[in-house]
Amino acid sequence: xxxxxxxxxxxxxxxxxxxxxxxxxxxxxxxxxxxxxxxxxxxxxxxxxxxxxxxxxxxxxxxxxxxxxxxxxxxxxxxxxxxxxxxxxxxxxxxxxxxxxxxxxxxxxxxxxxxxxxxxxxxxxxxxxxxxxxxxxxxxxxxxxxxxxxxxxxxxxxxxxxxxxxxxxxxxxxxxxxxxxxxxxxxxxxxxxxxxxxxxxxxxxxxxxxxxxxxxxxxxxxxxxxxxxxxxxxxxxxxxxxxxxxxxxxxxxxxxxxxxxxxxxxxxxxxxxxxxxxxxxxxxxxxxxxxxxxxxxxxxxxxxxxxxxxxxxxxxxxxxxxxxxxxxxxxxxxxxxxxxxxxxxxxxxxxxxxxxxxxxxxxxxxxxxxxxx
Amino acid sequence: xxxxxxxxxxxxxxxxxxxxxxxxxxxxxxxxxxxxxxxxxxxxxxxxxxxxxxxxxxxxxxxxxxxxxxxxxxxxxxxxxxxxxxxxxxxxxxxxxxxxxxxxxxxxxxxxxxxxxxxxxxxxxxxxxxxxxxxxxxxxxxxxxxxxxxxxxxxxxxxxxxxxxxxxxxxxxxxxxxxxxxxxxxxxxxxxxxxxxxxxxxxxxxxxxxxxxxxxxxxxxxxxxxxxxxxxxxxxxxxxxxxxxxxxxxxxxxxxxxxxxxxxxxxxxxxxxxxxxxxxxxxxxxxxxxxxxxxxxxxxxxxxxxxxxxxxxxxxxxxxxxxxxxxxxxxxxxxxxxxxxxxxxxxxxxxxxxxxxxxxxxxxxxxxxxxxx
Numbered sequence: 001x002x003x004x005x006x007x008x009x010x011x012x013x014x015x016x017x018x019x020x021x022x023x024x025x026x027x028x029x030x031x032x033x034x035x036x037x038x039x040x041x042x043x044x045x046x047x048x049x050x051x052x053x054x055x056x057x058x059x060x061x062x063x064x065x066x067x068x069x070x071x072x073x074x075x076x077x078x079x080x081x082x083x084x085x086x087x088x089x090x091x092x093x094x095x096x097x098x099x100x101x102x103x104x105x106x107x108x109x110x111x112x113x114x115x116x117x118x119x120x121x122x123x124x125x126x127x128x129x130x131x132x133x134x135x136x137x138x139x140x141x142x143x144x145x146x147x148x149x150x151x152x153x154x155x156x157x158x159x160x161x162x163x164x165x166x167x168x169x170x171x172x173x174x175x176x177x178x179x180x181x182x183x184x185x186x187x188x189x190x191x192x193x194x195x196x197x198x199x200x201x202x203x204x205x206x207x208x209x210x211x212x213x214x215x216x217x218x219x220x221x222x223x224x225x226x227x228x229x230x231x232x233x234x235x236x237x238x239x240x241x242x243x244x245x246x247x248x249x250x251x252x253x254x255x256x257x258x259x260x261x262x263x264x265x266x267x268x269x270x271x272x273x274x275x276x277x278x279x280x281x282x283x284x285x286x287x288x289x290x291x292x293x294x295x296x297x298x299x300x301x302x303x304x305x306x307x308x309x310x311x312x313x314x315x316x317x318x319x320x321x322x323x324x325x326x327x328x329x330x331x332x333x334x335x336x337x338x339x340x341x342x343x344x345x346x347x348x349x350x351x352x353x354x355x356x357x358x359x360x361x362x363x364x365x366x367x368x369x370x371x372x373x
Numbered sequence: 374x375x376x377x378x379x380x381x382x383x384x385x386x387x388x389x390x391x392x393x394x395x396x397x398x399x400x401x402x403x404x405x406x407x408x409x410x411x412x413x414x415x416x417x418x419x420x421x422x423x424x425x426x427x428x429x430x431x432x433x434x435x436x437x438x439x440x441x442x443x444x445x446x447x448x449x450x451x452x453x454x455x456x457x458x459x460x461x462x463x464x465x466x467x468x469x470x471x472x473x474x475x476x477x478x479x480x481x482x483x484x485x486x487x488x489x490x491x492x493x494x495x496x497x498x499x500x501x502x503x504x505x506x507x508x509x510x511x512x513x514x515x516x517x518x519x520x521x522x523x524x525x526x527x528x529x530x531x532x533x534x535x536x537x538x539x540x541x542x543x544x545x546x547x548x549x550x551x552x553x554x555x556x557x558x559x560x561x562x563x564x565x566x567x568x569x570x571x572x573x574x575x576x577x578x579x580x581x582x583x584x585x586x587x588x589x590x591x592x593x594x595x596x597x598x599x600x601x602x603x604x605x606x607x608x609x610x611x612x613x614x615x616x617x618x619x620x621x622x623x624x625x626x627x628x629x630x631x632x633x634x635x636x637x638x639x640x641x642x643x644x645x646x647x648x649x650x651x652x653x654x655x656x657x658x659x660x661x662x663x664x665x666x667x668x669x670x671x672x673x674x675x676x677x678x679x680x681x682x683x684x685x686x687x688x689x690x691x692x693x694x695x696x697x698x699x700x701x702x703x704x705x706x707x708x709x710x711x712x713x714x715x716x717x718x719x720x721x722x723x724x725x726x727x728x729x730x731x732x733x734x735x736x737x738x739x740x741x742x743x744x745x746x
Contacts (some may be wrong), residue, residue, distance in 0.1 A: 209588070211585065212584065212585070212587045212588050213586075213587070213588035213589060214585045214586070214605075214607060214608060215582070215585050215586035215589055215602070215603045215604070215605055215608050216586060216588055216589035216592075218605035218606065218607050218608065219589075219597070219602045219603070219605050224592070229588070229592045230588045230592070231588070232587075232588055232591035232592050233591065234587060234591050234667050234707055235587060235588050235591065237706075237707070237709070238703070238706050238707060241706045294607050322702050323702065323703075323706050325699075325702070326698075326699040326700075326702035326703050326706070327699075329695050329696065329698070329699035330611070330696075330699050330703075333610075333611050333614045333696050333699070334607055334610070334611060336610070
C-alpha cells in the first residue's frame with residue numbers, strides 16, 4: 001500500500017507507541033519524520049533508515065522514514081500533521097520546544113491527551129507567545145496496543161475500531177478529522193475536548209488498581225493478572241465510586257461522560273451487573289499482568305495528568321471527589337512527591353478563574369476572556 | 374496457684390480475649406464473673422461452669438467461673454475490678470449498660486481502649502447521669518495473644534512482658550495499678566490516657582496494610598504473610614509516613630509518643646534502619662497470615678476507633694494528617710459507610726471545644742470546664 005497524497009507527517013516521540021505509528025504510516029507510503037528528544041534512543045533507526053514492523057495479522061514490513069532527528073525545527077518543518085505520541089508529562093516540554101517553529105495551518109494531535117492535554121498545550125503556546133495559527137486536538141486514548149522489542153522494531157497487537165478525537169476549539173474538529181482520517185479512518189468526532197478529557201478511563205483504573213494492589217505488586221514483581229486477579233468485588237466497588245465521581249464532574253460541566261461499564265460494553269462488548277463483573281467479562285483483560293514495580297506510569301503519569309485535573313475540575317465545580325483525592329494523596333506518599341502541585345492544575349490548563357460558561361465557550365469556539373476585545 | 378485475696382473480678386466480653394482472661398484468672402483462684410451480651414455465645418460455658426484453657430507452656434487447666442451471665446447488673450454487682458475485653462465499637466454500649474449499676478469505688482479497665490476509649494466511656498457515663506464514683510482506665514493493647522477454638526475453650530500463645538496502663542485522670546493510675554498488678558504484674562504506669570491512646574500501633578499498621586493489600590487479600594482469601602509479604606519497602610514507607618503523622622499529633626499535644634520503630638525495638642527487640650527492615654526483623658510477625666476478608670476488624674474497628682480519633686485530634690491541633698485521612702476515606706468507600714461520622718469524634722470523646730490546656734488538665738487531674746464551679 002502506498003500513499004499518493006503527499007501528506008507530510010511528523011511523529012513526536014519514539015517510545016512503543018511512537019515507533020509503531022511512525023513505522024505503520026511509513027510502511028503505507030506516507031512521508032514520515034520521527035522526532036525524539038534523546039538522540040541515542042533513535043540512533044539505530046537513523047542508521048537503518050527505518051523501523052521493522054510486524055502487524056496484527058503477522059505481516060512484516062519496514063517503514064522507511066524521511067528523517068529521524070532530535071532537532072524539533074527539522075522535525076516539524078513543513079509537516080501538515082504532527083502526531084504527538086509521548087507521555088502526558090512531556091506535553092509541556094514538547095509544546096515549549098515546538099512553539100518557536102510552528103507555522104500557520106499545522107495540526108497537532110495528542111495521542112492521547114490524557115486529561116487536559118489540549119488545554120495545557122494551548123496554554124504553553126500562549127505563554128511562549130506563539131502566534132502561529134495552529135490547531136491542537138486530542139485523542140481519547142491511543143490507537144494501538146503496541147510494543148517495541150528492539151531499538152528499530154515495532155509490533156502492533158491490536159488496533160481500536162473507533163477512537164474519539166476533538167480539536168480545541170471544537171469548530172476545528174472536522175478540519176482535523178479530514179486530515180487524520182486519511183491515515184486513520186478509526187478517528188471519529190468527539191463533541192469537544194471536555195469529552196475526550198473526561199472519558200479518560202485510565203484515570204479510574206490505573207492508579208486505584210495499582211495502589212490497592214501495591215503490596216502484591218511489590219512483593220511478587222507484579223506476578224498476577226492485573227484486571228482479573230487485581231479487580232476483586234471490593235476493588236470493583238471502589239472503582240465504581242471513583243468512576244461515579246468522574247462522571248459527576250463531567251455532568252457538572254454539562255458533559256455526558258460514559259461510565260466505565262458503558263465504555264466496557266461499547267468498546268469490548270463486556271457486560272455485567274457490576275463493574276467487577278464487566279471487567280471479568282472482558283477477554284481483552286486476560287493475560288495482562290500487573291506492573292512489575294510501583295514506579296510505573298499508572299501512578300506517575302495517570303495521577304498527575306488524569307486524576308489531578310479531573311479532581312481539580314471537580315473541586316472547581318462543586319463535586320465531591322474525595323475518593324480521587326484519597327488516591328492522589330496515597331500516590332503522593334508512595335512516591336514522596338506532590339502530584340497535586342506537579343500535575344495538571346487549572347492554572348497549567350489555562351482554566352484558572354474561568355467560569356463554566358467561559359470554559360464551554362473556549363472548548364466550543366475558542367473564545368475566552370483574554371481573546372475578547 | 375490459688376488466690377486468697379478475695380478480689381472480685383468481672384470480665385466483660387466472651388470473645389477470644391475475654392474467654393482467655395476469664396479462664397486464666399479463674400484457674401488461678403480468683404472469683405470471676407463473665408458477662409456477654411449474647412447469651413447463646415456463653416451458654417456452653419454456663420452449662421459446663423467454666424472454660425478449658427491451655428497456656429503458653431502447654432499446661433492445661435479449667436477456670437471455673439462464679440457466674441456466667443448476660444445480665445449486666447448481676448455481672449458487675451460487687452466487682453472491684455471490671456475488665457472490659459470487647460471491640461472498641463462496643464465500649465459505648467457497655468458503658469450505657471453499666472451506667473445504672475455502677476457503685477462507688479469500682480475500677481473499669483478497657484483492654485485495650487484503642488484511641489480515646491477512656492474518654493468515650495467517661496463521656497457516656499456522664500451523659501447517662503451516672504453519679505457513682507468509679508475509675509476508668511485503659512490499657513495500651515491487649516495482654517495476650519490468644520485464640521478460642523471452641524465455645525468453652527481458650528488458648529494463650531504469648532503474654533506481653535509489660536503493658537502500659539493509665540487511668541482517667543492520671544491521679545488514679547496508681548490506685549488502679551495496685552489492684553490490677555495483683556492479678557497481672559505486667560501492667561505498668563503510662564503517664565496518662567493520651568499516652569495509651571496515641572501509642573496505638575494498630576492504628577498505623579492494621580488499616581494501611583489491609584487497604585494497600587486489599588486486592589491480594591480478597592483474591593487469595595488472605596493467603597500470604599501479612600507483615601512479611603504485605604510490608605514491602607514502599608508499603609513500609611507509607612507506614613512510616615502515617616506513623617510520623619501519629620507521633621506529630623502526640624507532640625502537638627505535649628505527648629512524647631513512641632515511633633513504630635522504637636516500639637518494635639522495645640517490645641520485640643526488632644531493629645532496622647527503616648520500618649520495613651524492623652518489621653522484617655521481628656520473628657513474632659512470621660507466620661501471621663493476612664485477614665481472610667476485607668470485612669475485618671483491622672478496618673471496621675481500627676479505622677473508626679483508632680485512626681479517626683487520632684486524625685480528629687490532629688485536625689483540632691493543626692497537624693497535617695492527610696495520610697490518615699486518605700486511609701479513612703478509602704475505608705469509608707470500601708465498606709460503604711462513613712467511619713468519620715460513626716467513629717470516635719471529639720464530641721463522642723467529650724473533648725469538643727476543649728483547649729489543649731483543658732484536655733491536659735482533664736487527663737491529669739480530672740478537672741474540666743464543666744466540673745469547674
